[in-house]
Amino acid sequence: MKKFSKLVLSFLLVGTVGLVGCSNNNGGTSTATPEATQEAAAPAATQEAAPAATQAASTGLSKATVLSADQLPITGIGTTVATDIKAKGSYKIGYIAKNTTNPYMVAQSAGVAKAGEDMGFEAITQAPSTADSVEEQVKLMENMIQQGANAIIVHCADSNGIMPGVRAAQEAGVIVLTIGTPAAEDTFLRTGVDYYETGYTIAKDMAEELGGKGNIIILEGPAGAANAIERLNGIKDAFKDYPGIEIVASQTANFKRTEGMSVTENLLQKYTDVQGIIGANDESALGAVQALKAAGVEGVLVSGFDGSVDAANAVLNGDMFESYNTDPYGSGYIAAAYAVRYLDDGVEPEAKFIPFPTSNNDPLINSSTVQSYIDEYAWFNAVQ
Template sequence: MKKVLVVLLTVAMTLSMFASCSTPEKPSESAAPASSTPAASSEVSSALAAPVADGEVTLPTKGIGTQISTEVKAKEKYTIACIVKNSTNPYMVGCLNGVEKAAADMGFEAIVMAPSTNDSVEEQVKIMEDLIQKGVDGFVLVPVDTNGIMPGVRKAMEKNIPVATIGTPAAVDTFLRTGVDYTETGRVIGKAVAEKIGGKGEVIILEGPPGAQNAQERLAGIKEAMSAFPDIKIVASQTANFKRTEGMQVAENLLQKYKTVNAIIGCNDEMAIGAVQAIKAAGLEGKVVVAGFDGNQDGSSAIKDGSLYISYNTDPFGSSYLAATYIAQFLNDGTMPQKYFTPFPSEKDNPLITGENVDDYRSNIAWWNEVK
């Protein structure tokens, strides 16, 4: 798969790129998908996916990671845009690649974008507004901020344009929220770490951005798991903003204060790798268990060499592919997701990556692998 270079474009270039993605044969009324595509009873602004009883949701896809596929085909040349937080975090690039693969498989046009200023929610909103004006048919969105993204989300919903969020949701229920259940991921990793250190000891947590709902959910899950082990003490829990450099700096400072720590949980692989670097610099290699989330390429390599104990495959590639599939279904015939929040992948998909299965993960599943 070609590398996603378009994510480096500025907002000013969005319009010209969109024009180049448009197809002359697309009916003129498709520029307003709200009124022309699905029946009124399925309008996303007034009939959000209703909760369903506990049980399996039937996904329109099969597999996870680069094995994901679908039988859904776009009935028209829809344009679906994927807008992420930045073009530097591997997770974000995985989301963009997933939508591009979905476009190739289903036959719609994909626009993949990131703010030219990393993590600028204002620029995300501007990109959305520009694309709405040009008649985009759907959005797969990784919002920088739950509340900050709302001006763009409201305008999309007014036009009945489906918005699927991944990770951080919007402040209101949109067409769909997918990606992992962050609370579940925290519980699973927290329990695994607690068991690895024998149910006792000191733990440091490197948190995500304090204003991000997904970061808060993951932190809550970790703390919930740890609460089942009365002999474990969380000695420090501090943000490092999902960034490797900050993870290293925060871990260095905390390791100077807490010299007998048994484990560090980074709430993503980037922070966890930063913690690994800090541990090595402090001469504590092999003495501190480190865990992360995402299963990214560097994290997987760290598991392979033993410096990272465990990670959770959050599969941004599969998540964005799934989101695009749901949007294509809706544009085809008004089909709504069975639930507003459809977690993917979940614990049943065996998401933990350890030294025992990392080779299989890297060879056959990893979302960062080049799609053949």
């Protein structure tokens, strides 16, 4: 009996952890760091069309500077990207992906390779053999410096972990450009999407579609992942402008389809009156789509991010409302264009962080754009 009471006690403890967590979360919003949200809210309020910028999760990095489409060194988006820039010398430009398995990374690599063909430089594209290994990325950077690369474009697996490579490049006079996840300090340029802006844009469009009213579920990314947190802050800030919108639940689905499905199933048990679900990426959003289908629930708007093949097809079928074309192909291409322009004429980019694509590049994939997206410019067409 003594043993039994101890057992009950330990379970009560676990239960208490649960209750504490529960009471912390009553407002439905709990995760945003105050500085990040305040800084982010100000520009969002002043600039109606393009909610420009947020501070990156780590301090000291430059904010996003959004340029209009005609200020960029390239035209188009996805597979339609093009540029007038030509390499005036024989340059070697290296690109380091996070892994070789994710089609997103494969497309980015293809974007840099295409840039090499168009502009006339030698593109060396590589990726760590262990997926997402930042240590290997640093080694690859060192090798590229040895090979005499003039510029290195890297999709960092980790902001801090990549720094030894960045320093080595700087000492050797090689410029470093990052896409997506930035290095811990400003480099020559950061491009790729501004995660905050992607979240803001998708959420704002959902709110408009719902007429400013409705209950929303958010499927967060992995706890602690900087890009997922920035995106979440963007989503929450956008909904703040709509008093009729309530975020009824915000739970992690770890960017995974299986978890997106099971978490949505669980939440549908409690929240029967839901109008919208936003997944932190397409995979979790597609899990939500499956859960809604299995439960026979119709009329819920589901949005995600990345414009993957499946998401595009789901939008086409009417299963998904919207996805954000985060265009890895064009991001690789534009990074190369900035590098070549600098190597040619010493022209520095206008800022340290110029996101691409942004809401200025028509990144939204919905019922009115999905057909042309799939037929004409989807980034995944470059890798299939």
